[in-house]
Amino acid sequence: MNIDGKTALYLVVGDPIAQVKSPGLYTDWCVAHGVNAVFVPFQIDATEGAQVFDALRHVPNLGGLIVTIPFKPLAADQCQVLSPRARAAGAANVIRPIGDGQWAGDALDGVGCVAALRARDTEIRGTTVQLVGAGGAGASVAAALAEAGAARLAVDDLDAGRAADLASRLRREFPGVEASTGRLDPQEVTIFVNASPAGMAEGDPLPISPDAFGPGKLLVEMIMQPARTRLLEAAEAAGGAVVPGREVLDGQVAETLRFFNLS
Amino acid sequence: MNIDGKTALYLVVGDPIAQVKSPGLYTDWCVAHGVNAVFVPFQIDATEGAQVFDALRHVPNLGGLIVTIPFKPLAADQCQVLSPRARAAGAANVIRPIGDGQWAGDALDGVGCVAALRARDTEIRGTTVQLVGAGGAGASVAAALAEAGAARLAVDDLDAGRAADLASRLRREFPGVEASTGRLDPQEVTIFVNASPAGMAEGDPLPISPDAFGPGKLLVEMIMQPARTRLLEAAEAAGGAVVPGREVLDGQVAETLRFFNLS
Numbered sequence: 001m002n003i004d005g006k007t008a009l010y011l012v013v014g015d016p017i018a019q020v021k022s023p024g025l026y027t028d029w030c031v032a033h034g035v036n037a038v039f040v041p042f043q044i045d046a047t048e049g050a051q052v053f054d055a056l057r058h059v060p061n062l063g064g065l066i067v068t069i070p071f072k073p074l075a076a077d078q079c080q081v082l083s084p085r086a087r088a089a090g091a092a093n094v095i096r097p098i099g100d101g102q103w104a105g106d107a108l109d110g111v112g113c114v115a116a117l118r119a120r121d122t123e124i125r126g127t128t129v130q131l132v133g134a135g136g137a138g139a140s141v142a143a144a145l146a147e148a149g150a151a152r153l154a155v156d157d158l159d160a161g162r163a164a165d166l167a168s169r170l171r172r173e174f175p176g177v178e179a180s181t182g183r184l185d186p187q188e189v190t191i192f193v194n195a196s197p198a199g200m201a202e203g204d205p206l207p208i209s210p211d212a213f214g215p216g217k218l219l220v221e222m223i224m225q226p227a228r229t230r231l232l233e234a235a236e237a238a239g240g241a242v243v244p245g246r247e248v249l250d251g252q253v254a255e256t257l258r259f260f261n262l263s
Numbered sequence: 264m265n266i267d268g269k270t271a272l273y274l275v276v277g278d279p280i281a282q283v284k285s286p287g288l289y290t291d292w293c294v295a296h297g298v299n300a301v302f303v304p305f306q307i308d309a310t311e312g313a314q315v316f317d318a319l320r321h322v323p324n325l326g327g328l329i330v331t332i333p334f335k336p337l338a339a340d341q342c343q344v345l346s347p348r349a350r351a352a353g354a355a356n357v358i359r360p361i362g363d364g365q366w367a368g369d370a371l372d373g374v375g376c377v378a379a380l381r382a383r384d385t386e387i388r389g390t391t392v393q394l395v396g397a398g399g400a401g402a403s404v405a406a407a408l409a410e411a412g413a414a415r416l417a418v419d420d421l422d423a424g425r426a427a428d429l430a431s432r433l434r435r436e437f438p439g440v441e442a443s444t445g446r447l448d449p450q451e452v453t454i455f456v457n458a459s460p461a462g463m464a465e466g467d468p469l470p471i472s473p474d475a476f477g478p479g480k481l482l483v484e485m486i487m488q489p490a491r492t493r494l495l496e497a498a499e500a501a502g503g504a505v506v507p508g509r510e511v512l513d514g515q516v517a518e519t520l521r522f523f524n525l526s
Binding site: 009 | 264265266267268269270272275278280281282283284286287290301302303304305306307308311314315317318319321322323324
């Protein structure tokens with residue numbers, strides 16, 4: 001790649017930052033497509049997010065930000081223009097400047113899930129969704145499914161307040177969805193989403209009972225490491241369909257490039 | 264190159280920024296030497312320098328800054344540790360973090376000049392220097408020559424106040440040098456330095472009279488575009504030695520890599 005003074009700069013911001021893969025992923029895409037832009041890791045001390053975000057408004061060659069933990073809620077607060085799904089999620093994971101020091105933000109963690117479901121002709125409109133885990137990624141998936149026409153959506157989280165806040169924001173932004181907290185009767189659920197960390201470590205308990213799965217039921221597993229969780233295997237064994245974390249990410253990449261007007 | 268979450272980030276800051284060549288130059292060096300670091304252009308609105316510099320203290324994966332117009336004096340102010348030559352120049356063009364949010368700065372625009380002179384066995388100690396142009400680059404060259412042992416140094420600039428300030432800082436930081444303002448008798452001068460912009464455009468007047476040159480006299484021409492200025496040709500025609508701007512830059516690159524602990 002040839003970096004010069006006209007190269008557009010995209011920052012991947014988070015704390016910590018060493019684990020992120022997106023700088024290489026998006027930079028490689030730009031190189032392959034002849035786009036003069038570079039994505040670099042940009043760690044920000046967790047307590048100084050607001051100061052640094054403010055300063056970045058004064059960097060004219062900044063093409064945009066990809067935002068990761070713990071800055072997604074702050075990123076939403078910093079945007080003057082926010083998509084309904086980002087408002088519903090209460091979080092933004094992408095930001096682009098729109099002139100006059102103003103920023104537009106979106107929550108794209110969840111759109112990859114919708115893209116993956118559409119790619120396999122799964123109808124989202126009218127479905128009943130059980131979300132487990134209301135953190136940044138879970139909130140974004142819930143918002144994307146609500147936007148895509150889910151009829152009912154129950155949010156379960158160990159932090160009951162966080163679940164209630166998300167359900168409330170979903171109702172406000174997407175009045176067509178019946179959003180509640182806690183667990184629905186599994187028989188009524190069409191799409192299960194695991195956006196909790198349960199399943200990342202070997203001995204984790206299953207976040208959803210395997211009895212819930214079966215033909216006609218779908219599991220979206222947001223965990224990427226390991227690629228195949230016990231939950232995902234249980235859903236398949238019961239005859240259900242699954243969308244693994246990797247597929248969710250792939251859908252998100254295309255949407256992110258579009259958001260930045262790079263593709 | 265493979266950018267990942269562990270890539271050290273170096274910013275080339277200035278306003279404007281589209282003209283800078285250093286991001287590619289240094290990034291290519293890192294790729295060729297297997298160093299996981301990237302240099303990117305980072306434009307900062309000229310009026311917002313202090314705010315953005317402050318914020319950059321909270322970016323832990325920042326390896327350093329290369330500073331260009333108009334931020335070199337501000338960069339010096341922002342450093343907790345400054346080399347004598349940067350103090351004398353009143354400007355820093357490189358900054359590296361040294362922990363606890365503190366920065367060390369140096370003025371390396373001029374060291375390439377000293378390196379180029381040493382490479383051709385030109386003795387600097389005891390010389391008499393006529394500097395024309397007391398901006399950031401000129402100040403840095405004057406400081407580097409004073410540090411290398413020049414005995415007398417006269418600073419000429421259209422802005423008499425700027426010339427007087429530089430001469431005063433040179434005397435303070437390097438008491439061994441006799442620093443003054445204005446022009447010396449050309450017969451007494453060993454090294455002429457053109458750090459003024461005169462010579463960048465076609466019809467510019469010569470900033471130093473061609474009569475000043477001759478055998479045993481040396482001209483350092485800081486202008487790089489065009490590679491051969493009329494002044495440089497006049498000095499050569501008179502039988503004097505010349506150091507073109509490109510050679511000054513080459514010497515600076517090696518010193519910059521050392522400053523960042525990359526080589």
